[in-house]
Amino acid sequence: MEILRYAAFTDRPDGGNPAGVVLDADGLTPGQMQAVAADLGYAESAFLSRRLPGSATVRYFAPEAEIPFCGHATIATGVALAEREGPGSLALSTPVGVLAITTDHVDGRLVASLETVEPWVDGIDAGCRADLLRHLRLTGEDLSADLPVMLSFAGNIHPIVPVRDAAVLRALDYDYDGLRALMAAQGWGATVAVVHRLGPEVFEVRNPFPPGGVREDPATGSAAASLGAYLRARGEVVPPVTLTVHQGADVGRPSLITVGIPEAGGLRVSGGAVRITA
Structure with a gap:
């Protein structure tokens, strides 16, 4: 092998x-x-x-x-x-x-x-939302005033949590065990996408991944696609358009993900990859 x-x-x-x-x-x-x-x-x-x-x-x-x-x-x-x-x-x-x-x-x-695959976007129960924010150690004042917390699926279910500014994103320090238990109870097997909008089609994101045993994911293609589906469903972008997602700098592994957002149907996630030899 x-x-x-x-x-x-x-x-x-x-x-x-x-x-x-x-x-x-x-x-x-x-x-x-x-x-x-x-x-x-x-x-x-x-x-x-x-x-x-x-x-x-x-x-x-x-x-x-x-x-x-x-x-x-x-x-x-x-x-x-x-x-x-x-x-x-x-x-x-x-x-x-x-x-x-x-x-x-x-x-x-x-x-x-x-x-x-075909994505979907849905709301989140108020009690579950409160638990999610508690485990992320975020308050209502930390959140974006324009973009709500929602669930989005483009292969995995990702809670999308938009925050108000880069300082909140940089300071993210969540309760690993508490978030892991909540995600298991909700059937969320991937990451939580905590996102900050830099421009109309540009975001920076952080993705806690306790279900996989990983503190933070440096680049999450399925979450980037789910973010694209969320933006399209809310009318925040005008398809066809390309979304640019920056991730990983906070864990020392900067990444760049692009997501092609068509008018309908599945989204197109693109990026390069290089061999790790050491």
Whole structure:
């Protein structure tokens, strides 16, 4: 078994979000996949099986749990395959549905793009919202006056928590155990997206990830897509448009995610990835 290591949504090995990639996982049990992910300690690792020309099945594991969908590990997988087999298109069968992923050379480097499943956006119960803010150690005064706290799905359910300014985002220091328990009770298996708007289509974000056993995710493709779906549903952007998401600087791994937001349907998450050799 060859375990590849990539940093996604970056052009340097010490940036972005590290992911493990196993391109031939047919002989592995779920328990073995979980053990590999735990040993790597990355936010997620991707395991491909049943590979055929133009298609494959993928499963995603965080250090402590299987995750239905992972954006950064999918981007890393696309680049890993393109480096070995050339750019092209692939249909990935995931627990949340079939995703189309394409790779191409852009400005001299490989960039992968994935199209998400159909998203949805919904409100959040007042009591649950209060618990969420308590565990994030945020008050009503910390929140954006223009953007509400809501739930958004583009492969994973992400609470979207807009804050009023960069100072609130920088100071984020949440209750790990409390947030983990709340997310387990609500069935939220991915991250909470705490976001700050820098411009009409530019955000900086932080993503606590206690369900996966990770304090903070450096780059979260599924959350960026969910943010795009949230903005489209609220009429905060005029599609077709590209959303730019900055993440990871607060944990020393800056990343850049772009999200193509069409008028309807799935969103297109794009980014580069580079091999981690050390």
